[in-house]
Amino acid sequence: MPLRRHGQISTTNLKQRFFLWSTLILIGGGLLLSVLSFWNTRRLLMAEAMAKSEVILQEVEAIRSYVKEELRPKMNELHGPDTFIIEAMSTTYISTTIMERFAQSMPNYIYRRASLNPHNPRNLADSFEEEMFDWFEADSGRSFWQGVVKKNGEAFFVSMVPDYFAAPCLPCHSKVEDAPQSLIDRYGPKGGFRFQAGDLAGIDSVAIPVSASLREAWQGSFVIFIITLGGSFVLLWLLNLLFQHLVIERLGVMLSLVAEKKRETSVPGPGDELDVLHASLGSLHSYVRSARKGAALQPNFIGDYVVRQPIVAGAMSWLYSAYSVRSEDKVALKIGFAEVLQNPLYRSCLDTELQLFETMSHPCLPRVRERLDDVLVLEEVSGRSLSSLLSKGRLADQLLLPIFSQLCDLTASLHAAGIVHHDLRPQILMLDEKGLLRLIDMGLAASDQLPDPIVAAGLGPQGDLVYMAPELIQGKRGDPRSDIYGLGVLLFLAMTGHLPFSEERKSSQNWLQHKEQMIPPKKYRAGLSAGLEQVILKALSFERKKRYQWVEDLWEDLEQAGKQIKEKND
Amino acid sequence: MRLLVFSDIHGNLEALQCMLRDAADRNVHRSICLGDLVGYGPYPNECIELLRGLKNCRCLAGNHDVAVLWETSPYGMSSAANEAILWTMEQLTAENKAYLAALPDRLDVADMTFVHANPYNPRGWRYVLDRKYALRSFAATRCRCLFIGHSHRPLLITRKSLLTIDLQAVSASMRYRVDDTRRRIINCGSVGQPRDNDPRSCYLIFDSRKQEIEFHRVAYDIEKSVKAFHSAGLPPELGARLFKGV
Numbered sequence: 137m138p139l140r141r142h143g144q145i146s147t148t149n150l151k152q153r154f155f156l157w158s159t160l161i162l163i164g165g166g167l168l169l170s171v172l173s174f175w176n177t178r179r180l181l182m183a184e185a186m187a188k189s190e191v192i193l194q195e196v197e198a199i200r201s202y203v204k205e206e207l208r209p210k211m212n213e214l215h216g217p218d219t220f221i222i223e224a225m226s227t228t229y230i231s232t233t234i235m236e237r238f239a240q241s242m243p244n245y246i247y248r249r250a251s252l253n254p255h256n257p258r259n260l261a262d263s264f265e266e267e268m269f270d271w272f273e274a275d276s277g278r279s280f281w282q283g284v285v286k287k288n289g290e291a292f293f294v295s296m297v298p299d300y301f302a303a304p305c306l307p308c309h310s311k312v313e314d315a316p317q318s319l320i321d322r323y324g325p326k327g328g329f330r331f332q333a334g335d336l337a338g339i340d341s342v343a344i345p346v347s348a349s350l351r352e353a354w355q356g357s358f359v360i361f362i363i364t365l366g367g368s369f370v371l372l373w374l375l376n377l378l379f380q381h382l383v384i385e386r387l388g389v390m391l392s393l394v395a396e397k398k399r400e401t402s403v404p405g406p407g408d409e410l411d412v413l414h415a416s417l418g419s420l421h422s423y424v425r426s427a428r429k430g431a432a433l434q435p436n437f438i439g440d441y442v443v444r445q446p447i448v449a450g451a452m453s454w455l456y457s458a459y460s461v462r463s464e465d466k467v468a469l470k471i472g473f474a475e476v477l478q479n480p481l482y483r484s485c486l487d488t489e490l491q492l493f494e495t496m497s498h499p500c501l502p503r504v505r506e507r508l509d510d511v512l513v514l515e516e517v518s519g520r521s522l523s524s525l526l527s528k529g530r531l532a533d534q535l536l537l538p539i540f541s542q543l544c545d546l547t548a549s550l551h552a553a554g555i556v557h558h559d560l561r562p563q564i565l566m567l568d569e570k571g572l573l574r575l576i577d578m579g580l581a582a583s584d585q586l587p588d589p590i591v592a593a594g595l596g597p598q599g600d601l602v603y604m605a606p607e608l609i610q611g612k613r614g615d616p617r618s619d620i621y622g623l624g625v626l627l628f629l630a631m632t633g634h635l636p637f638s639e640e641r642k643s644s645q646n647w648l649q650h651k652e653q654m655i656p657p658k659k660y661r662a663g664l665s666a667g668l669e670q671v672i673l674k675a676l677s678f679e680r681k682k683r684y685q686w687v688e689d690l691w692e693d694l695e696q697a698g699k700q701i702k703e704k705n706d
Numbered sequence: 707m708r709l710l711v712f713s714d715i716h717g718n719l720e721a722l723q724c725m726l727r728d729a730a731d732r733n734v735h736r737s738i739c740l741g742d743l744v745g746y747g748p749y750p751n752e753c754i755e756l757l758r759g760l761k762n763c764r765c766l767a768g769n770h771d772v773a774v775l776w777e778t779s780p781y782g783m784s785s786a787a788n789e790a791i792l793w794t795m796e797q798l799t800a801e802n803k804a805y806l807a808a809l810p811d812r813l814d815v816a817d818m819t820f821v822h823a824n825p826y827n828p829r830g831w832r833y834v835l836d837r838k839y840a841l842r843s844f845a846a847t848r849c850r851c852l853f854i855g856h857s858h859r860p861l862l863i864t865r866k867s868l869l870t871i872d873l874q875a876v877s878a879s880m881r882y883r884v885d886d887t888r889r890r891i892i893n894c895g896s897v898g899q900p901r902d903n904d905p906r907s908c909y910l911i912f913d914s915r916k917q918e919i920e921f922h923r924v925a926y927d928i929e930k931s932v933k934a935f936h937s938a939g940l941p942p943e944l945g946a947r948l949f950k951g952v
Contacts (some may be wrong), residue, residue: 549762552735552763688708
């Protein structure tokens with residue numbers, strides 16, 4: 137068989153999902169990578185600037201201490217104690233002048249000595265430096281500060297150390313009268329005086345511009361992002377080729393095998409290819425099981441009965457058509473699944489079911505002819521199941537009341553006898569040519585006179601979650617109102633041709649949510665009468681208290697609503 | 707949903723048939739018989755078979771039903787009753803005995819409980835006619851409506867508070883609304899041998915939509931029943947009491 141491209145078979149849902157998520161993951165990864173790289177570069181830049189500024193500050197400090205301790209005493213010695221030559225004796229003047237020369241060749245290192253009350257007005261502190269004065273004065277233990285400062289739109293990395301007055305500084309900084317004449321000549325008598333020993337003299341700071349470097353770091357990380365993005369798309373494209381070749385095409389072929397029949401009749405359902413495949417394999421599995429069972433039994437006899445093909449699978453057992461060798465009467469045989477017969481828990485469910493079939497009598501329950509150990513011989517069950525009837529869409533209006541009158545009557549009889557069915561669904565309801573409805577399975581039923589093995593064993597919800605009442609999903613069994621919910625789902629299905637919830641596979645918690653927010657029946661059938669809609673909505677109430685409490689009430693309301701429609705049509 | 711509740715037929719087929727005909731005209735969906743299908747009367751098998759064939763009907767075991775199976779001793783009853791039990795034991799078919807043996811002592815349906823005599827000791831067969839036993843019955847159940855029989859006297863007991871009750875004798879056909887949350891014990895009287903000085907059969911219908919209990923009395927051909935007592939050779943006082951309703 138030639139490979140068919142997958143796209144021709146159904147939507148490329150799986151591929152789209154895979155690539156959407158991969159793209160998101162890769163873009164997210166690229167973003168993360170570039171942010172990390174920027175952060176790292178910035179960290180390195182800061183560390184470097186810190187080291188550099190510290191070197192410069194230490195250098196300035198060394199110059200100042202040299203002037204203070206070597207040069208100034210030497211000059212005093214040579215020229216007498218009262219001389220003051222600014223160019224050779226002022227620490228501030230010498231250090232700033234040296235650093236100005238230094239800055240001529242290295243313009244990226246800006247040295248400043250700022251003071252609130254300087255001799256030289258050039259050294260007056262700006263507003264930021266004033267703040268720093270306050271910060272240093274607040275705690276004399278503070279001897280160093282580093283940080284990023286924005287000035288004129290540009291970022292600088294700044295290191296600062298405070299400088300305090302000592303005794304040798306005081307001749308020039310305490311009283312104007314004591315100050316050397318050369319100092320007053322140069323700067324005037326206004327600034328730089330009236331200090332005492334221990335006062336904060338000034339702040340030495342070194343600023344290194346970092347804006348340009350940060351910009352470069354940004355650019356670098358952007359480049360990294362772009363490269364990752366490009367690389368990702370190339371990678372995705374390659375993966376796409378690989379995925380298409382290795383998975384999608386083969387999956388497509390598999391799908392075309394299993395979905396061959398379905399494609400003609402039904403529209404593609406929700407879920408991707410794997411969901412479709414899962415559903416198909418599920419039905420295939422049950423078919424194989426039935427075929428194997430059928431094949432094993434086919435030439436076989438059970439008692440006087442020749443077993444023929446299976447009719448339908450119930451919760452615990454198969455129903456086979458068969459005929460009697462003696463009288464050639466057609467019959468139906470109820471035979472437990474092999475796994476049920478092996479499991480004592482399910483075995484007791486099956487026993488309950490067989491017992492209920494034997495004790496209950498109702499026109500809608502096939503009569504029991506005899507019981508052969510585990511096998512129940514029932515009268516012939518002909519016709520087709522409600523599910524095959526409903527697979528084409530909603531039920532014809534003239535069939536609705538006859539079918540539901542039988543169904544409600546049967547359910548009422550079960551409830552009146554203390555039996556809750558728990559598993560009303562269209563697959564196990566057969567309608568024959570005369571319009572007689574038959575319930576052919578009670579595998580999950582519980583009677584108030586018999587112990588319920590499912591409750592005793594604490595098993596979770598059993599049966600089909602679609603038709604199951606919310607309290608059954610929560611594991612509460614034995615309430616007749618659960619069957620009323622099941623009838624509500626059947627009613628919804630029969631009147632609209634759709635289920636009240638989407639059939640997607642989901643967890644039981646999810647199912648509860650869906651059951652709470654069911655789709656209103658008007659969505660599928662706009663012309664539905666208000667009376668019928670009310671009946672459906674009440675039967676499908678999430679809370680048991682709000683539901684119909686008795687099947688008879690449901691039937692009376694349904695009959696009345698149905699009659700009104702008929703009268704209107706007539 | 708309309709639920710028919712009746713009790714204490716005691717093999718009185720004529721009364722049972724008239725009662726069921728009357729109830730059928732009143733549109734009932736389900737029936738519950740609170741026991742004592744047999745004993746006293748001349749038609750035990752026929753009554754059992756009639757009820758077995760009745761659609762959506764369940765029965766409970768009464769003291770006479772278990773006495774004919776020797777599950778309680780018939781010698782504790784009055785001599786006439788004892789004689790009738792021994793007679794019934796001979797008459798019952800094996801199939802009907804098996805049916806009686808499978809009857810439950812108590813049923814719980816929605817917010818209702820059904821027992822033959824009382825819920826706190828179902829096989830003790832004590833009558834619930836006064837405050838003491840009514841309070842015990844309330845304590846032994848959690849249902850809103852408790853339906854009992856056994857005493858052959860229709861009666862409505864309403865719990866007013868934790869320790870006070872209201873006893874209401876039911877005479878003739880009456881309706882009671884039960885749409886509040888108060889708990890009640892309802893005795894449905896007897897079909898086959900009423901003892902409240904009214905010889906007519908008594909039964910009740912519970913209407914779940916209207917939340918209403920309807921007591922009904924049905925007259926039947928007592929002469930015909932008494933003749934059957936005589937031809938069956940049962941003690942004559944059992945027939946005679948039917949005329950008086952005691």
